[in-house]
Amino acid sequence: MIPGPEHLVIAPIVIPLVAGALLLLFDDRERRLKATISMLTALALLVVSIALLRITHADGVAENGRVVVYLLGNWPPPFSIVLVLDRLSAMMLVLTSILALPSLVFALGRWNKAGPHYHTLFLLLLMGLNGAFLTGDLFNLFVFFEVMLAASYGLMLHGSGTQRVRAGLHYIAINLVAALLFLIGVSLIYGVTGTLNMADLAQRIPQVAAENQMLLETGAAILGVAFLIKAGMWPLSFWLPTTYTAAPAPVAAIFAIMSKVGIYVILRLSLLFFDGTGASANGFGAQILFIGGMATIVFGSIGVLASQALGRLAGFSVLVSSGTLLAAMGLLEVRVTAGALFYLVSSTLAVSAFFLLIELVERGQDAIANVLAVTMEAFGEGEEDEEIEDEVGVAIPGTLAVLGISFAACGLLLAGLPPLSGFIAKFTMLTAAFNPAGMGVGGAFSSASWWFTAMVILSGLAALISISRAGIRAFWAPVEETVPRVLLVEIIPVGALLALTLVLTIQAGPIMRFMEATAESLHDPRAYVEGVMQAPRIERAEPEATR
Amino acid sequence: MSRVVPYPLLMASLLVMWLLLNGFTPGQLIIGCVVALLSGQGLAALQPVKPRLRRWDLLPKLLGIVLYDIIQSNIAVVSIILQGKRSQRRSGFVNIPLDLRDPTALAILAVIVTSTPGTAWMDYNSTRGTMLLHVFDLVDEEGWVDLIKNRYEFLLREIFE
Amino acid sequence: MSATILLWAVTIAQCALALAMGFALIRMFRGPRAQDRVLGLDTLYVNSMLMLLVFGIRTGNTLYFEASLIIGTVGFVATAALAKFLMRGEVIE
Amino acid sequence: MSHAADLPVWAAIVVAAFLLLGAFLTLVGSFGFYRLQSFYDRIHAPTLGTSWGTASIVIASMVLFSVLQSRPVLHEILIGIFVTVTTPVTLMLLGRATLYRDRSEGSTEVPPMDAPVSGSSENTPTKD
Amino acid sequence: ITGAGGLCLLVGLILIGHIVGSYELDDVLASGNLIREHELYVPALLLILLGALTKSAQFPFHFWLPNAMAAPTPVSAYLHSATMVKAGVFLLARLWPVLAGTDEWFLIVGIAGMSTLLLGAFFAIFQQDLKGLLAYSTISHLGLITTLLSLGSPLAAVAAIFHMMNHATFKASLFMAAGIIDHEAGTRDMRKLTGLFSFLPITATLAMVASAAMAGVPLLNGFLSKEMFFAETLEQHHGSIIDGAAPYVATIAGAFAVTYSIRFIHTVFFGPKPVGLPRVPHEPPHWMRRPIELLVLICLVVGIVPGLTVGPYLHVAVQAVLGDRTPEYDLAVWHGFNTPLLMSIIALVGGVVIYLALQSYLATSEDGPPFLRNLKGQRIFERILVTISWRMARWAEANFGTRRLQPQLRVVVFLAFIAGLWPLFRAGFQPPMPTLAGVDPVFAAIWLVGIACAIGAAYQAKYHRLAALVLMGGAGIVTCITFVWFSAPDLALTQLLVEIVTTVLILLGLRWLPKRLEKVDNSVTAPARMRRHRDFVLALVCGTGMAIVAYTMMTSPMPDTISDFFMTRAYTEGGGTNVVNVILVDFRGFDTFGEITVLGIVAITVFALLRRFRPAADSVGVTEQQRIQNEFDDAAADREIGATVRDYLMVPSVIMQWMFPVIITLAVYLFLRGHDLPGGGFAAGIAMAIGFLLQYLAGGTRWVEDRLRILPVKWIGFGLLMAAFTGMGSWLFGFPFLTSFFQYVEIPYIAKMPAASALMFDLGVFALVVGATVLMLIAIAHQSVRSHRARAVEAAKAEEG
Amino acid sequence: MELVLSLGIGVLVGSGVWLILRPRTYQVIIGLGLLSYAVNLFIFSMGRLTVNKPPVLSGSEAIDPASFADPLPQALVLTAIVIGFATTALFLVVLLAARGLTGTDHVDGREPER
Ligand code: NA
Numbered sequence A: 001m002i003p004g005p006e007h008l009v010i011a012p013i014v015i016p017l018v019a020g021a022l023l024l025l026f027d028d029r030e031r032r033l034k035a036t037i038s039m040l041t042a043l044a045l046l047v048v049s050i051a052l053l054r055i056t057h058a059d060g061v062a063e064n065g066r067v068v069v070y071l072l073g074n075w076p077p078p079f080s081i082v083l084v085l086d087r088l089s090a091m092m093l094v095l096t097s098i099l100a101l102p103s104l105v106f107a108l109g110r111w112n113k114a115g116p117h118y119h120t121l122f123l124l125l126l127m128g129l130n131g132a133f134l135t136g137d138l139f140n141l142f143v144f145f146e147v148m149l150a151a152s153y154g155l156m157l158h159g160s161g162t163q164r165v166r167a168g169l170h171y172i173a174i175n176l177v178a179a180l181l182f183l184i185g186v187s188l189i190y191g192v193t194g195t196l197n198m199a200d201l202a203q204r205i206p207q208v209a210a211e212n213q214m215l216l217e218t219g220a221a222i223l224g225v226a227f228l229i230k231a232g233m234w235p236l237s238f239w240l241p242t243t244y245t246a247a248p249a250p251v252a253a254i255f256a257i258m259s260k261v262g263i264y265v266i267l268r269l270s271l272l273f274f275d276g277t278g279a280s281a282n283g284f285g286a287q288i289l290f291i292g293g294m295a296t297i298v299f300g301s302i303g304v305l306a307s308q309a310l311g312r313l314a315g316f317s318v319l320v321s322s323g324t325l326l327a328a329m330g331l332l333e334v335r336v337t338a339g340a341l342f343y344l345v346s347s348t349l350a351v352s353a354f355f356l357l358i359e360l361v362e363r364g365q366d367a368i369a370n371v372l373a374v375t376m377e378a379f380g381e382g383e384e385d386e387e388i389e390d391e392v393g394v395a396i397p398g399t400l401a402v403l404g405i406s407f408a409a410c411g412l413l414l415a416g417l418p419p420l421s422g423f424i425a426k427f428t429m430l431t432a433a434f435n436p437a438g439m440g441v442g443g444a445f446s447s448a449s450w451w452f453t454a455m456v457i458l459s460g461l462a463a464l465i466s467i468s469r470a471g472i473r474a475f476w477a478p479v480e481e482t483v484p485r486v487l488l489v490e491i492i493p494v495g496a497l498l499a500l501t502l503v504l505t506i507q508a509g510p511i512m513r514f515m516e517a518t519a520e521s522l523h524d525p526r527a528y529v530e531g532v533m534q535a536p537r538i539e540r541a542e543p544e545a546t547r
Numbered sequence B: 001m002s003r004v005v006p007y008p009l010l011m012a013s014l015l016v017m018w019l020l021l022n023g024f025t026p027g028q029l030i031i032g033c034v035v036a037l038l039s040g041q042g043l044a045a046l047q048p049v050k051p052r053l054r055r056w057d058l059l060p061k062l063l064g065i066v067l068y069d070i071i072q073s074n075i076a077v078v079s080i081i082l083q084g085k086r087s088q089r090r091s092g093f094v095n096i097p098l099d100l101r102d103p104t105a106l107a108i109l110a111v112i113v114t115s116t117p118g119t120a121w122m123d124y125n126s127t128r129g130t131m132l133l134h135v136f137d138l139v140d141e142e143g144w145v146d147l148i149k150n151r152y153e154f155l156l157r158e159i160f161e
Numbered sequence C: 001m002s003a004t005i006l007l008w009a010v011t012i013a014q015c016a017l018a019l020a021m022g023f024a025l026i027r028m029f030r031g032p033r034a035q036d037r038v039l040g041l042d043t044l045y046v047n048s049m050l051m052l053l054v055f056g057i058r059t060g061n062t063l064y065f066e067a068s069l070i071i072g073t074v075g076f077v078a079t080a081a082l083a084k085f086l087m088r089g090e091v092i093e
Numbered sequence D: 001m002s003h004a005a006d007l008p009v010w011a012a013i014v015v016a017a018f019l020l021l022g023a024f025l026t027l028v029g030s031f032g033f034y035r036l037q038s039f040y041d042r043i044h045a046p047t048l049g050t051s052w053g054t055a056s057i058v059i060a061s062m063v064l065f066s067v068l069q070s071r072p073v074l075h076e077i078l079i080g081i082f083v084t085v086t087t088p089v090t091l092m093l094l095g096r097a098t099l100y101r102d103r104s105e106g107s108t109e110v111p112p113m114d115a116p117v118s119g120s121s122e123n124t125p126t127k128d
Numbered sequence E: 001i002t003g004a005g006g007l008c009l010l011v012g013l014i015l016i017g018h019i020v021g022s023y024e025l026d027d028v029l030a031s032g033n034l035i036r037e038h039e040l041y042v043p044a045l046l047l048i049l050l051g052a053l054t055k056s057a058q059f060p061f062h063f064w065l066p067n068a069m070a071a072p073t074p075v076s077a078y079l080h081s082a083t084m085v086k087a088g089v090f091l092l093a094r095l096w097p098v099l100a101g102t103d104e105w106f107l108i109v110g111i112a113g114m115s116t117l118l119l120g121a122f123f124a125i126f127q128q129d130l131k132g133l134l135a136y137s138t139i140s141h142l143g144l145i146t147t148l149l150s151l152g153s154p155l156a157a158v159a160a161i162f163h164m165m166n167h168a169t170f171k172a173s174l175f176m177a178a179g180i181i182d183h184e185a186g187t188r189d190m191r192k193l194t195g196l197f198s199f200l201p202i203t204a205t206l207a208m209v210a211s212a213a214m215a216g217v218p219l220l221n222g223f224l225s226k227e228m229f230f231a232e233t234l235e236q237h238h239g240s241i242i243d244g245a246a247p248y249v250a251t252i253a254g255a256f257a258v259t260y261s262i263r264f265i266h267t268v269f270f271g272p273k274p275v276g277l278p279r280v281p282h283e284p285p286h287w288m289r290r291p292i293e294l295l296v297l298i299c300l301v302v303g304i305v306p307g308l309t310v311g312p313y314l315h316v317a318v319q320a321v322l323g324d325r326t327p328e329y330d331l332a333v334w335h336g337f338n339t340p341l342l343m344s345i346i347a348l349v350g351g352v353v354i355y356l357a358l359q360s361y362l363a364t365s366e367d368g369p370p371f372l373r374n375l376k377g378q379r380i381f382e383r384i385l386v387t388i389s390w391r392m393a394r395w396a397e398a399n400f401g402t403r404r405l406q407p408q409l410r411v412v413v414f415l416a417f418i419a420g421l422w423p424l425f426r427a428g429f430q431p432p433m434p435t436l437a438g439v440d441p442v443f444a445a446i447w448l449v450g451i452a453c454a455i456g457a458a459y460q461a462k463y464h465r466l467a468a469l470v471l472m473g474g475a476g477i478v479t480c481i482t483f484v485w486f487s488a489p490d491l492a493l494t495q496l497l498v499e500i501v502t503t504v505l506i507l508l509g510l511r512w513l514p515k516r517l518e519k520v521d522n523s524v525t526a527p528a529r530m531r532r533h534r535d536f537v538l539a540l541v542c543g544t545g546m547a548i549v550a551y552t553m554m555t556s557p558m559p560d561t562i563s564d565f566f567m568t569r570a571y572t573e574g575g576g577t578n579v580v581n582v583i584l585v586d587f588r589g590f591d592t593f594g595e596i597t598v599l600g601i602v603a604i605t606v607f608a609l610l611r612r613f614r615p616a617a618d619s620v621g622v623t624e625q626q627r628i629q630n631e632f633d634d635a636a637a638d639r640e641i642g643a644t645v646r647d648y649l650m651v652p653s654v655i656m657q658w659m660f661p662v663i664i665t666l667a668v669y670l671f672l673r674g675h676d677l678p679g680g681g682f683a684a685g686i687a688m689a690i691g692f693l694l695q696y697l698a699g700g701t702r703w704v705e706d707r708l709r710i711l712p713v714k715w716i717g718f719g720l721l722m723a724a725f726t727g728m729g730s731w732l733f734g735f736p737f738l739t740s741f742f743q744y745v746e747i748p749y750i751a752k753m754p755a756a757s758a759l760m761f762d763l764g765v766f767a768l769v770v771g772a773t774v775l776m777l778i779a780i781a782h783q784s785v786r787s788h789r790a791r792a793v794e795a796a797k798a799e800e801g
Numbered sequence F: 001m002e003l004v005l006s007l008g009i010g011v012l013v014g015s016g017v018w019l020i021l022r023p024r025t026y027q028v029i030i031g032l033g034l035l036s037y038a039v040n041l042f043i044f045s046m047g048r049l050t051v052n053k054p055p056v057l058s059g060s061e062a063i064d065p066a067s068f069a070d071p072l073p074q075a076l077v078l079t080a081i082v083i084g085f086a087t088t089a090l091f092l093v094v095l096l097a098a099r100g101l102t103g104t105d106h107v108d109g110r111e112p113e114r
């Protein structure tokens, strides 16, 4: 069953599924075997996604890049469910698999022992993410959201424990409501337009009769709420820090991209459905995005400042990055979007690394300090979980130094200071905000960009203050503190992620070009729509034998 | 044989059920047999106490009696309910000693009693072998004991023991 | 002719069944005891099953038969579980 | 009721009769279930619906479709059988549970666990 | 702080970039005038200066530096003093040609520079920590450089650059010396340190030379740049008061510099022998001294023959900065007897005088200058920081956020409602007039029941859980009838089966929930009542809105949908007559694919989570009912424990066992016909699962598991793989994933059997659904067994102990 | 008919919303159950209401889509039912675990201090 290259598009979904299902057939005690399989799968995913990226971005041949369409069941569009691979989805795939590998390696340290079927859940989470990024069908998007969420519930609750279960209850409850909203929105849109295929929708929405326009917008708005919950826009985001804090470190690390899924969908759909046409709706939505994004940045920064435990700090920085992205999208500028995409990658990597790092750092601090931090945290007493009991890792000499440096690096990244990619990301975004027309052209810029700039800067400042404070508390203050006992497999992933941000910095030029191309095609989705609607189905050799 | 077809009667009825559902064609007959065998194996896995049908020629008679009684009691109960307040009836429990021990037979008895409006199986005490019956319209207690013991239990013992 | 007969019969039957469902509902609602509610649900199930059968007769369509069949075959599981819960405080021991 | 048009009148009458009978029995059963005073009385009422109520509606359906498709359509009988077989399960479990609950609450309505056998069982008349 | 500065800098540079239209340094440097004219010049300047000044620790941002420099190793100190700090100044120097020359520039930079120069020097005098002293002197020197840059004349720039180099050399050497002393003597407190000369003569000598350079003693590099500085301050640049004050400030600062330099040397190396030092100092190993020696050498050489040594380098640097505006300058030691020289002399003498005056006081005084001692910038700053970033932030987070579920859900629901309402509201939406036309009274009656059930469930859920569950069941069956009514038999089947399983699941859960709360405990407080009213209104409006939207949609004409395609192709191309099922397993099989994955994941999660399940204290062990019944059995003479439950289940369980094969048959039936008639893999799977469930119900966990080996996890895995491989099968024929194939297989004498690949897919669905459902049910059911076992173990323990 | 069904949906939604805003986990799960009924019916109703036109073909005769109910919403509802079932089960178990670990059945895992 060797699939030809044309089937590569679906590989990111099928590979993890098959691997995950296979793992179920093995007994849970064969941990090494399972670990190997899932590692190999993650590697394969990385290779595949990079290959796909190269397909879409053959150095910008046809300035809109290639749009690869996969007709499931070989039914013609728009009737079939389609997978659509363009620059954006390819980029997200790569990012996912890049995050997956370190997180998986990290989990080998201890977490995969904390409960059964860790690897299966993890792989299926990847499947869900990839599916959500690839699918070109609205309802199928819902299905993959649910796959992703279901797996995330499992991983988030992995290892049980009071705090985790408590947070998980909230997380699940809210996401169930979000799922219901999603369904309502989708069905309204179907009821008005009679289709579910995104590209087809993009074509049909302009033709919707005036009296149904508002119903359509109602559906879209409800859908938007569902996505904004996932994206973590204030005030729909209170669950997020608590959840991410409670989740096991490697899980939180991969969660770093889950909030980005919401962003991704909003970015794609809003530009696909309401660009050009429903200008009012679009402008309105953009305003909401911008204001909401700003509010989210503020709230996130406040949270970052107020956070005592590192976990919450990281959780709130997720909010900040979400807010920044939302606000950037709200500006509706191609070049801002490009910068935002860069920022998306950079901040995701940074947060992911940060989550991994935190666990190592906090492992060093004595239980009392932890409990103190915890008690200030969520609710009242915070008892230790079982899996904390087993002492893992050995005190590697120089551990503290390594941790310290990585910590500083994370700080720089999240605050957006040179020399790491965080700086470049913010720099490019702000530059674009100030030069909408492009460098050198000059021209005035909106007051929105002033606000945006101020917010971005202040949030960076907040991050800086809070992280340096935390850093001092973690690395300088307690002299008598024990050196955290960590495994090599736990430090390496952190290093790898940070190294990647360094790569981002060094390769900033070409990467930015890619991002700009991506943004271009996002803001002008004609290629996407045509690519999907004109995708040819494979004709059958002898019709009567088969169909 | 009994390994492959542990419960002939049951599996036969399953086959009938299958044919009733899918209509009779040779194909369905074959599939039905397969399904019946499969389901029979499923039941065999549970290792239930196997009923020994000694006189299954009496089954139709039992069925007839039961259907008749059910009609009767339907009428009775309907009339009572519709009379409402005016009806002078006393309902109550009857504790009937049974010689029947075979669970299957008891189950059939239970089905009979329950699906007959006006009588309700309340409890069975295996240590004392008594069945507690609730009767909707308890004109004379002995009558009920007699009905159960001679009309149903007798036949059932004929069939099963 | 036969159409009208049937139409009337079906309509009356459906109304009767709907009314029956209503009575069952009242017990589910009012109780007084848990067993009344459970028995009410069981009755509601049976009434609904009959309602579906009659609907089948009304439409002359056999496609709705399975729904009734399912209620008749496994509909009791829920109420049986409820009853056992009342007796033992636990459904599966 | 387009399908009923080509139905012989006798069949229509038969179907209608069974239909009404079944519906009537079920209604009375549910009504009794709603009306009667003690639970032990109520538990009898619905069996009207589960026994002949179901039976006659099933018969009606069988007759109708057999005539319509001019071939024996008997699969509805399964419904009758299964309802008859499964209803007792619920009722037995429920009745016994009620008995337990009343006993544990020391109700005088119900006989104790070791009630005297047959004739001598004192049974409290419930007037309604 | 530096970070904040950095961020300001970032914005400033972006502005510059916006003005210039490029970030290429050359372009920027080239377009100095353009920038100075631009309206954004002032904000850009402010931001950049803010950044630069903070980075270069200029007043009022100076206070972070000493702490930073208190860092343990001299190396770090060196890094700080020489590079990081200089970065800011260097930046100023770099952008000098672009930004300098305007009054704003002069004012801001000048004031900052001079005040830093003066204050730094003044603070330095009163430090008791060696490094503290050096740190503050560094600040002051930076101030000097900044002042030079502020003047805006090319020559001043040259001086600045030159002094930058010099300062780097001597200050670095001093820091290292301090490091050595610290290392050797074990303290840096100048009150303790004294008379170390005899212990470390070489270090002492080196330090002396270096500090002399710092003080600006002739024949050392410090002297040269200081001369230039004095000279520059004398020039009139802008004719402002500050400009006028410059020379005097410079002189005083110079004097201070002399003072602290002398102090550094005198207190540490001379005077009485030290007493009570942590350890006895002696000369450090060579490698520690080497760098100092080198640096000091540079000081000397540059100081004596500047032209030959540093000249070229300086020239290069100056060129780089000033480009064509490089002025004429000469690096001579002796410029003749002129005002700068005079100033230097005054400074030297004054410095000595001041030192003598203060010596006794300093020997004992605490750390920090008089009067200002208690006003520590650091402290103030931190206090502010903490107030802002802590108390306020926490307050804000508490007030603009929540960690409780109800408010969050409230917000979500509310926003969703608004989001739904807003577009309708904007478009002036008129709901269609509701008509009773074509309302079937029977259907209406059925829904009356449904509505009553829903409301009842909502009303009972708090205190009568069972009632709520039963009522929910009622609502479910009404939903199911609705599906049948409106031609969706498949939905009806699935709904029913799911309904049953859900009820049992929740029942299984009920056993672990706390006993029903008494009514007494809810003494409804006023806010609680408020909340209830609000929620009630919210529920009301949501329900109404939903109803209106639903009604509008249902009554509006249907658009031409993609379903027509499915209807027309289902049989001819999908090989099935039940279009819904064909959609599920073929047209949109990918959805089903994801859907069963969800089910599998959830089952696994449930299983994993319950592995760690800890029942609450009040629900461990057997339930109350079981306790009572067991006690009764125990008490009765002719019964053993468990007799009651045995009798209870004896007869029903027989019937339940009969039903097992029936249900299997039913499942097969539903499965096989799915593609053509209502049914299908999912319905069949659930039915099968109910079959198993029924046996658990009848016989109990142990009884069943003695007889049936169900491996649900394997079923799940198999199901997923089955579905996946069916999908991949089409790759063999070069078709996309999940392309279905079917053929009517002609079996002689029997029938035409549809053999669609979709059927294989559906088989996978079936297997997974069975596995998942059974796994979830069993996982919960096993908790009872577990808790019994736990109790048994405890009992055994009790026996022993 | 439309009126009846939309009223039904409205009431289900209202009851569900009310319940998910309550403090006890059990109330929330019942509420979610009711809400998912409502949403399923809503999706279903997007295909508009048609009596006795089940989308089941009777062989390969010429097909007029207008004479059948819209099958797509039905398929969507089936998927939604399954997913709803799964998530309800999960939520149930999580609330059990929470109840076990925290000792309370309050949604926040601790009784509100009054
Ligand atoms: Na009866």
Ligand code: NA
Binding pocket: E490, E580, E581, E584, E674, E678, E679, E680, E681
């Ligand atoms: Na189906």
